[in-house]
Amino acid sequence: MQGARVLTIGEFSRLTHLSVRTLRRYHDAGLLEPAEVDAASGYRYYTGEQIPTAQVIHRLRELDVPLADVARILRSPDPGTRAALVADHLRRLESELERTRAAVASLRRLLRPKPAAVDVELRRVPATTVAAVEDDVRLEDVLGWYAGAMAELDAVVGPAGVPGGVYDDALFQTGRGHVLVHLPAGDPPRSGRVHPVTLPAVELAVTTHVGAHDDIDVTYGELGAWVTGHLLAVAGPVRETYLVGPRDTADPAAWRTEIGWPVFSVTPG
Amino acid sequence: MQGARVLTIGEFSRLTHLSVRTLRRYHDAGLLEPAEVDAASGYRYYTGEQIPTAQVIHRLRELDVPLADVARILRSPDPGTRAALVADHLRRLESELERTRAAVASLRRLLRPKPAAVDVELRRVPATTVAAVEDDVRLEDVLGWYAGAMAELDAVVGPAGVPGGVYDDALFQTGRGHVLVHLPAGDPPRSGRVHPVTLPAVELAVTTHVGAHDDIDVTYGELGAWVTGHLLAVAGPVRETYLVGPRDTADPAAWRTEIGWPVFSVTPG
């Protein structure tokens, strides 16, 4: 390749099917430096050898890899590291696909005319002392945190009894909030993260969500509609009780989750 | 529901797991009008009956349905229309998923070290008169347009001979460009959109792309690199010849597409 010709940005654009604008942006982002930049005119010049790099960037962008991540992938010289970074993103795509599937299923259920009316019960619950693990958790970490906390509870208390959770509203508002999981225990021990907690007495509006938690917010909504329709207001973090959960069966369709929202009466007018 | 309680935006937010900000945005976008807006204070008030609507919006947004489309879906009163619009979007998701799959496959090929060197041939081609259909087409419409044009060509000329296409660069730059498909014909007829076209004599840098067209741009890139490496420049729209295509076999892996780029010599210095 003696004296391989340099290409203007327009030629390079035609050869890579990336727009001129986009090439300039990739230059600014440090993704794809032109082989040469004329100091006087600012003209960018590329070479044919840069085409494969442009192709890789193109593909990664088609997969919605953020520019910063693309840069990281391109900069890692070791093909192993590179492959690992790509595999990382593919895993992310996979889980996104899973969420999409769940949303589609849930949407179908939502659009089915007349979803079965919710069955809500008003229940006065006394203060209870339980063995608990609690923490401030980010919404996306809840599932992992729950698994770890529940495993620790199981280990300390024993896997008997129906587990429950208490979830701060802020979790769904700001994406971060206080979370507590608990198991009933006659004399709650104190070990590691496990410690006794007394849940206050409350009046709960209770309903049961059947199935996986993908669309549990729909049941939340129905419960909320019932509550406000009965001139009640919500006060305090929601309580969930896992009547049938992953510890009982691997089939999510069989799960039964009791949702209890602390309420108090609102006098109209 | 005598006197169902109205909810402040904060309460409604907690009940729907949509952020207060987002609810305000949906109001501005006309997606979810509060049941009542206090004229003096500007306070938004919602009712429990609006919760299901909020849920549907939530699900649609999880599926990346644009707000405008969500509005259209919500506004269509007929459940049939509504379902059709949703199905439309699900189809879009499906094709997007397909593109993602293709991009992943292509990326794997790209990252495999040492892709086989391209086999490029420089070929002088005389002017040829063919039966053609041509039009200005948008990039996303090319496949459909191609199918229709080729069917018309087949009907008029007969399905003999190797089909080809000529694609304006602008197609890949601005997403819209001039496209021409052709079949060889001794005495090209004129019928419907079919008419004779004389392709000018050119010197072509030719290579063959094997497989589906998902990553044909990679072959384009390799061809481009070869061209510039040989002190040539690209001049004019690319020509494709479908040696083995969908008319010949349903297996995309067996497709063979000849890519020819008109070139001219560039004297260095």
Added chain:
DNA sequence: CTGCACCCTCCCCCTGGGGGAGCGTCCAGC
């Protein structure tokens, strides 16, 4: 040497959100 295609930078626009400032409102407790 002139015209024109090409290139440059800079600014604003789009999508759907988040963070935060600065200020008004509502209601419970005193």
Added chain:
DNA sequence: GCTGGACGCTCCCCCAGGGGGAGGGTGCAG
């Protein structure tokens, strides 16, 4: 009846990753 604090309002700037277009400089062929 007053007051504090939680909550509401609007408005502006920020993010990604582009696109459109203005206004002006360059390079090359006829």
